[in-house]
Amino acid sequence: MAPPLPLVFLLMIHVCVSGVSSADWGVSYSPSHICALKDSSVIMRCTYTYPTGYKIKKVFWTKTLVKHNGEHPDLSEDPEYSQRLQYLGDKQKNCTIRLSHVTLKDSHKYYFKFNTDKDKWIGYPGVTLTVTDLQVESPERVTEGDSVRLTCKSSCTLTDRATFIWYRNSQPLTERRDRNNELLLQSVRREDAGRYSCAVHGHNHISPAVQLNVMFHHGAGRNVIVIAAAYGGLFFVIVVIIIIIIIMIIQRKMKSRRSALHKYENDDPSADTYTALELRSRSSDLYDTLTTIHPRPADHQSSSSEYEN
Known part of the structure; x- marks a missing residue:
């Protein structure tokens, strides 16, 4: 049902007198998309407008459009942001902030909101931050x-x-x-x-x-x-260490063998005499064997002479 004509007339008079329209409200971000390096500082530049005659009561940034207890969460009261967020703007037109030591978790959309003595406004669609x-x-x-x-x-x-x-x-x-x-x-x-x-x-x-x-x-x-x-x-260091260890092991084995040989020679001084005797004994057996097979010429002639006589 259409409202009565007097009511429509009164509404038109109110708009004309106050001069208020949606075009008088707004938030602008420059740029609207930011790509920032991890652990760097980011400046989100922002300006806002509102109707003449309104008084700014509160300005803040938020990263969600969902209200909690009837209001959007203020980033400056968030423990993850409170020590890193600095508001560089004012309560007139500037709403720029600086966010320092950004992390990969800071990749998000952020919105500026301001409350006046008569109304509230949130700057949609916000600014998109990507941390890389x-x-x-x-x-x-x-x-x-x-x-x-x-x-x-x-x-x-x-x-x-x-x-x-x-x-x-x-x-x-x-x-x-x-x-x-x-x-x-x-x-x-x-x-x-x-x-x-x-x-x-x-x-x-x-x-x-x-x-x-x-x-x-x-x-x-x-x-x-x-x-x-x-x-x-x-x-290279590992290879050198391995080579040194191998050399040490070889030197230790050689030294051990020399020590064992030296000890054997000192403990058995008759080793050379025994070897000589053993060699002579073996040589005597060989001589006797050869004599048996091939008799000496002198002995053969002597036996022959005695037979003839």
Whole structure:
């Protein structure tokens, strides 16, 4: 049923006199989507408007449109945000905030809300924050002389213009230039093998390191050396220790054998005499055997003469 004409007339007069319309209320975010690096500080820029004659009573940010006890939760009262959230705006037009040390869990939608003495307003659709970390993408192994491209990747495109820094074995690379978020290694050598990580200039977050192995064509021996160098010499140290242990064992066995032989010679001084006698005895038996088979010429002639006589 349509309202009576006098009531419609009164409503029209109220709107004309007060000058209030939905166009007088609003919240604007710039930008509306933010991609931030883990552990960095994020600034969410925001402005708001409201009708003339209204007085601001409360301003705050929230990350949910669901009310609790008739009101949206205030982030500044949330233990997870209270120490990291700073309101940079005012109670007139500016509603900018800074959120520091962002984590992956901070990826969410955030809304600004303000209460006046006559009404309340929440800024929909809000600003979307995505927090990302860094990952290095590279081939696991390459051959000497190849050209290699390493990429510092993130789950979203960083809102702020980023200058990337590269590390090899935790040492910054200064001799090579990067292109955007890529590191180009042309004609790789064994010195290029190692653990690579990346970061963004001005930020503390560093990506996990990724191992790059450089394989050669002179044989497996050089590859072992390269891998050993890539792991900071740990493999080389282990090999050296094993070699030293083997040498010590061999030297100990040789020393033990020499000691045993020396002890035997000292305890049995007649060993040489016994050996000589044994040799002579064996030689005598051989001589007697030969004499029996082949008699001496002198003995044979003597026997013959006696027979004739």
